[in-house]
Amino acid sequence: MNYSILLYIARTHIFTRAKQSAIAGLGVTFGIATFIILVSFMTGLNGLLDGLILDRTPHIHLFNEIVPSERQPIDLSTDEDNWNIIRSVKPKQKQSRIHNALPILKILEQDETVLGATAQVATQAFYTAGSINLNGMVSGVNILEESRLFNIGNYIIEGNIYDLHNNDNAIIVGAGVSKKMSLELGDKIQLVSPKGNRVILKVVGIYQSGLAEIDNIQSYVNLKTAQRIMGEGNNYITDINLKLHDINKAFAMSKDLERMYNITAIDIGTANAQFDTGTAIRNIITYAVSITLLIVAGFGIYNILNMFIYEKMNDIAILKATGFSGNDVMFIFVSQALIIGLIGGGLGLLVGYLLSVLIDNLPFVTDALPTIKTYPVNFSPTYYIIGIVFAMVSTFLAGFLPAKKAKNIDPVEILRGQ
């Protein structure tokens, strides 16, 4: 079978109806360009937000949650038959430290699924400078490990992590804290622990997470410094953060750890469930808008082909009379639609790409995201492939029905009609 002659006829039809074909094609261009821009921007945004979360959130967070005991002492001393009603149960006084933290840490570090584990000492404290007292949270960390595993370095907007690492009397303060207390690098700040211990520390960095409620209270010191403020030894650890090789194992592993060490373990999925919902909704919007546009474009093509076939009844009869089969005629009109789809869609990809580049270079500065300078755009080739497949499928569907009609035109009826 000689398809080139059929394609040649299809092409001639398109070029002799250049204006109509262009309008039909531009419909597809518009649909595909919109899809590309929307999807690049939306997934760019998703990626950015997910990245922010994934970057700095531990896959598993271990700590001791303070809860009332389920079995109260009286339950131990009475029979099963009795009912013990205890009102106003309070948690017992116990330390928020993780029991046996150092051995646990050691075991976790040797676990093959674990990329890294960091220990933290978190405590409340007052910041005092001059006459101001400010409530705050101090985390004692191994800053190099935090930087390696959780990218804390990206959120240090002034100073750097090595100044903290090398100095046991140093502190990195949240941006809100530094603003409220007019602190600059090199300034001194006094910390008062819950037990009343005081230390004077030097500000070597300013930290900005983008979340005001954190930046207004949070500050980082070395693990040792925090233990000193608490008046505790080096086995005093309140939190362990884990990063795994495979994030998907976080949930199962958190359950195992809870059981094994009698500790609270929160995995990243549980902690950030709302982000998945946001991602899903943005995807739905993107695809819904794009499909709507393509359906509109498809109707354009359908209309134009229908009109065209109506005008071309004589030609179709001639083709059939001179030996082109119904399938040949159908092939001509379907390929006509597909050519329009391919050119229109290809142009759509190009326009979409160029506008995405433009958006990618637009400045986008926000306090909330200190590491971001321009709008996030995802240039993944997958979406360009999806886009062109979209274009081809929708133009195929739009061309199919009119082409089928052309296939079934009875040439005798047309020839007689004259």
Added chain:
Amino acid sequence: MERTSVIRADKINKIFTDPVDYHVLKDISFDVKRGEFVSIMGKSGCGKSTLLYILSTMDTDYSGQLFLNDQLITGNDNVQLAHLRNQSIGFVFQFHYLLPEFSVLENVMLPAKKLSAKSSQEIEHDAIETLRMLNIDHIAKNKCYRISGGEKQRVAIARALINKPSIIMGDEPTGNLDSKNAHNVLDIFKELASEKGLTLLVVTHDKDFADRTDRIITMGDGKILDEGF
């Protein structure tokens, strides 16, 4: 020596059912031998065109049997019939029916390209030769909507000839032309029949035209009244 049959109809019947049942062809049987130039005459409405559409395989809704080169073609599927039309049947209509977007040359080459039995160069060469034979090679590059009616009909004849078909059928091919052009087309047909040995079957209302053919089949009221032997 008995000449072979090119097209043979055996008891062809056709009934239109819309709007009322109408028995338009009744037991039509005849055959056309190789190299014959046959004309069909008859009153308007007696079923000549209807018969020709059946013979050309475009209309398959009939009873009876149809043979092309002694092969039964009744019951072949659409793709097979399209191929037969392409390869073995040339059709010339009363209205020229060219594809307006294509040039004269392209119109003539189209059936050959569809058949694709020859290379593009050979097809183009044949097409130009055919146009030259019909004295219209000078308009080969013209678009078809920019040539005269007589020229269009000659282009249509060239298109019918391009695949060297077994038979050329015409439904009043001169009906739409002035007498000079009609004469011209008749001369061409005569020449094709006598010099190239082509087989032709032409419906006409023109008695002068018919008189110059080998024989005249006369139809009336859906039947063959006279086979013209």
